[in-house]
Amino acid sequence: MSDVSLAAPPRAQTLNSLGFAKPPAQTRVVAAMSGGVDSSVVAAMLAREGYDVVGVTLQLYDHGAAINKAGSCCAGQDIHDARRVADSMGFPHYVLDYESRFRNAVMEDFADTYLAGATPIPCVRCNQTVKFKDLKRVAEELGADCLATGHYVRRVESDHGAELHRAADANRDQTYFLFATTREQLDFLRFPLGDKPKSDVRALAAELGLRVAEKPDSQDICFVPQGKYQAVVEKLRPGAIEPGDIVHVDGRVMGRHDGVINFTVGQRRGLGVATGEPLFVVKLNAAAKRVIVGPREALGVSRIALKDVNWIGENAAVEDQLDGRPILVRVRSTRPPVPARLSVGAGWSVLLDAPEEGVAPGQAAVFYDPGTTRVLGGGWIAATER
Structure with a gap:
């Protein structure tokens, strides 16, 4: 009887931290870098782990003017901050001029939505178009295995593919802004901060020696200085903001307004009318230039x-x-x-x-x-x- 050699069963491939069955050095990652602490930590952390990191910053507005407004992103000082992180960690960094794309896909929609009497969410439009569509295509052209961002969401692999889950830190969860992410995009995206609280991210930034460790979080819409969105709409659509009536749900005309853009559903303060009861904005009728107000029970x-x-x-x-x-x-x-x-x-x-x-x-x-x-x-x- 001949000897039979029993081969050992094949060993399961070890996945790296981004879920690929190869060493980090053989895994190219395009890191989307806005210049803030979150995206900077993602890029630096992956570089320290040995990944082939390529940092990409999108210049979205103002032609890269040196804006120093706290809470901004994607222009001026933020671009310089992203470049310094890349230089300190030793990976390449590119700045792409996406100003015209951003204006067409995000800013124009922002103005039109407000003028139609609705309340836009430009951050969702930006993720939906410029970042997860256009930037994904750039990452693929650079031969990347994935695109990593600093969003606080979790990507979970299941038997049926990648799933999008809320962040471990409920106070930082950003899934609301990523609802439009497609299955195809989710397969390519990675979110390394989804399991971390913000305090750990800032501590990691300090540990990595990043100058942005204490940089303030983005607060306002990036292209809206000091939250004055009316000025942005007026600039994009000169003369389009028109006055009209403030009307009670029972039909009474309560007063006049300078434009429906100055109101949003649920608003109570700054209505410019007084009755003896609290009034809220119930509905906006842009076509008729009417702001409809009523008691709280009319809001439900x-x-x-x-x-x-x-x-x-x-x-x-x-x-x-x-x-x-x-x-x-x-x-x-x-x-x-x-x-x-x-x-x-x-x-x-x-x-x-x-x-x-x-x-x-x-x-x-x-x-x-x-x-x-x-x-x-x-x-x-x-x-x-x-």
């Missing part, structure tokens, strides 16, 4: 009609398999998700278990899986019903 809505829905939850052969599906929905970035059900029979909509106040067209409704941290997708709020 139970049904939210959506457009441009992006679904990244479980695969459904047909949309009506999702009809009636229980979800949690977040209707503003600062609010917790609340129980609701999907309705897709006659267009996508959300039926809230209990009325929500201040739900504004132009904002997003983001879907979460009840009982887990998974993001199922979301859509843009087109209309609301009481």
